[in-house]
Amino acid sequence: MALLEVRRISKSFRGLRAVREASFDVAEGGILALIGPNGAGKTTCFNLIAGVFPPDEGTITLDGRRLDGLRPDQVCHAGIGRTFQLVKPFAALSVEDNVMVGALRTRRDVAAARLAAREILDLLGLAAKGRHLAASLTLPERKRLEVARAMATRPRLLLLDEVMAGLRPTETDQMVAVLSRINRETGLSVLLIEHVMRAVMALARDVVVLNYGEVIARGTPDTVVRDPAVLQCYLGEAAL
Amino acid sequence: MTGPRLGLWCDGVPRRALVLCGILLAVLLAAPLALNSYLLSVLILVLYFAYTGQAWNVMMGFAGQLSLGHSLYIGLGAYTAAALFMHFGINPWVGSLAAMVVAAAFGAAVGYLAFRFGIGGVYFALLTIAFAEFTRIGFDHFPWVGGAGGLFLKVVGKGRFDLLHLRGSAVMFYYLLLALTVAAFLLCHRLMRSKIGYYWLAIREDQDAAQALGIHTFRYKMYAVLLSSAMTALGGVFYAFYYNNLFPEQIFSMERSVEIVLGPIIGGLGTLFGPLLGAFVLTVLAEGLRDLLSALGLALPGATQVFYGVCLLAVIVFLPDGIWPGLRRLLGLDRAAGPGPKREG
Numbered sequence: 001m002a003l004l005e006v007r008r009i010s011k012s013f014r015g016l017r018a019v020r021e022a023s024f025d026v027a028e029g030g031i032l033a034l035i036g037p038n039g040a041g042k043t044t045c046f047n048l049i050a051g052v053f054p055p056d057e058g059t060i061t062l063d064g065r066r067l068d069g070l071r072p073d074q075v076c077h078a079g080i081g082r083t084f085q086l087v088k089p090f091a092a093l094s095v096e097d098n099v100m101v102g103a104l105r106t107r108r109d110v111a112a113a114r115l116a117a118r119e120i121l122d123l124l125g126l127a128a129k130g131r132h133l134a135a136s137l138t139l140p141e142r143k144r145l146e147v148a149r150a151m152a153t154r155p156r157l158l159l160l161d162e163v164m165a166g167l168r169p170t171e172t173d174q175m176v177a178v179l180s181r182i183n184r185e186t187g188l189s190v191l192l193i194e195h196v197m198r199a200v201m202a203l204a205r206d207v208v209v210l211n212y213g214e215v216i217a218r219g220t221p222d223t224v225v226r227d228p229a230v231l232q233c234y235l236g237e238a239a240l
Numbered sequence: 241m242t243g244p245r246l247g248l249w250c251d252g253v254p255r256r257a258l259v260l261c262g263i264l265l266a267v268l269l270a271a272p273l274a275l276n277s278y279l280l281s282v283l284i285l286v287l288y289f290a291y292t293g294q295a296w297n298v299m300m301g302f303a304g305q306l307s308l309g310h311s312l313y314i315g316l317g318a319y320t321a322a323a324l325f326m327h328f329g330i331n332p333w334v335g336s337l338a339a340m341v342v343a344a345a346f347g348a349a350v351g352y353l354a355f356r357f358g359i360g361g362v363y364f365a366l367l368t369i370a371f372a373e374f375t376r377i378g379f380d381h382f383p384w385v386g387g388a389g390g391l392f393l394k395v396v397g398k399g400r401f402d403l404l405h406l407r408g409s410a411v412m413f414y415y416l417l418l419a420l421t422v423a424a425f426l427l428c429h430r431l432m433r434s435k436i437g438y439y440w441l442a443i444r445e446d447q448d449a450a451q452a453l454g455i456h457t458f459r460y461k462m463y464a465v466l467l468s469s470a471m472t473a474l475g476g477v478f479y480a481f482y483y484n485n486l487f488p489e490q491i492f493s494m495e496r497s498v499e500i501v502l503g504p505i506i507g508g509l510g511t512l513f514g515p516l517l518g519a520f521v522l523t524v525l526a527e528g529l530r531d532l533l534s535a536l537g538l539a540l541p542g543a544t545q546v547f548y549g550v551c552l553l554a555v556i557v558f559l560p561d562g563i564w565p566g567l568r569r570l571l572g573l574d575r576a577a578g579p580g581p582k583r584e585g
Contacts, residue, residue: 071451072451076452076453084448088448088449090441090442091446093441093442097441100438101453102454104438109435110434110435110438152453153454
């Protein structure tokens with residue numbers, strides 16, 4: 001049984017079917033990338049899993065436990081940490097305090113959470129910025145802060161929403177290295193939305209392609225990028 | 241004495257800050273010995289605004305929920321304790337508990353309606369004003385507490401010092417209010433170093449992100465409203481027994497709410513010293529202005545209000561974080577920062 005099982009979820013917004021009957025799994029310890037053109041329904045899928053709104057139809061389970069219909073904080077307690085595509089740092093708090101707020105979920109007290117936050121900041125290369133205000137960080141740093149904060153909640157599954165967007169290739173490679181190291185060492189499962197194919201190819205073991213809210217292809221990164229349906233949706237009829 | 245209990249309070253607070261706090265407290269403790277009755281009454285006003293400002297700051301400065309109707313809790317606290325005392329002879333200290341419960345119940349109603357239905361920001365502020373207004377109108381037609389005609393407590397001789405029944409001189413009220421202000425300060429200091437305090441700040445900064453980190457935002461916002469309303473109610477009890485007369489028109493008025501809000505904003509929103517500093521600066525300057533005007537033989541009604549407006553304008557334009565963050569830097573206490581001031585919004 002997979003860790004995360006998404007079964008035939010659908011979601012409409014005022015008649016627009018953003019996601020229709022999408023199904024996919026994330027294996028325990030696995031890394032799955034969700035790709036697709038803009039407006040394909042990737043972020044909606046994320047929000048359905050994270051509990052921002054409930055699916056109209058379908059079920060979502062983590063380790064056999066139903067998640068659909070739970071609030072975002074309950075989804076977090078169930079073991080899912082997420083980042084936001086448009087980063088949402090606690091701007092007036094220090095970087096360390098940002099991560100500490102996440103760490104407080106499972107740690108006994110503030111002191112224990114602070115220690116945990118420092119370890120995570122170290123892991124993500126933000127240790128030197130710990131005392132700075134989050135508002136002072138650059139965009140790549142803010143992306144890393146998002147990841148650090150989500151990780152601090154000790155999730156079993158990490159949802160990463162375009163954490164590579166806006167990063168330079170070297171920064172992307174750094175982030176890939178950090179994430180695959182965390183995945184290797186802690187067995188943390190990852191579901192990522194990503195446009196940066198360099199990161200998808202390097203990181204994901206499986207890829208699911210969405211277009212107009214539907215799953216049009218799935219498989220390993222190598223097979224998916226050669227799939228005619230995928231090429232068509234990205235590049236149009238002429239590419240074939 | 242540096243046992244673990246003291247350590248709990250002072251952990252991470254620089255020595256210099258402790259010394260300065262000690263000096264400030266000593267000055268405040270000794271003040272009644274040196275001041276005449278007028279200056280003492282000004283200082284009582286300072287402490288009253290410092291205390292109620294601190295209570296309001298819990299909701300807005302820490303948890304980011306803008307209340308412009310805190311006169312609701314002042315009025316409910318004042319009326320509850322005063323009416324219980326007048327009608328049933330219930331001791332004001334017991335009455336204070338009842339006052340806190342009543343105010344917190346109203347706070348819970350406001351909070352539940354707002355947070356359950358996702359009313360935030362300006363709309364939340366409007367809801368708080370609406371509650372204060374309709375409660376005022378309700379009290380205008382509530383004969384048990386005298387309606388619009390007001391509720392009066394018997395004034396007793398100035399020489400008495402009956403702490404048990406809150407009947408006594410200005411000096412007694414001064415020390416009472418000082419104790420209340422210090423207690424509120426210590427409570428907030430503790431909260432801001434605990435899980436609940438950090439959760440409030442997270443909610444203030446970004447509610448969606450806070451919720452994604454497992455924070456039950458509804459619950460923590462309710463905690464802030466309950467604590468803030470109950471604390472404010474105590475300020476109302478003090479008001480009732482100090483002034484001895486209550487009119488719905490005055491005590492539930494919007495003006496009263498705004499007075500509470502000004503101190504923390506000018507002092508520094510979301511900081512521990514902001515409400516104290518703001519209350520001091522505003523009250524002393526306003527009283528000074530009044531003296532100055534009367535010395536010049538000018539009678540300008542509403543001059544204080546205009547002055548408040550100018551102060552607010554100046555602070556918002558030149559010191560958007562309030563006076564305290566700058567002063568803290570000047571005093572070399574910046575490492576003591578704790579939770580930083582609110583940056584935006």
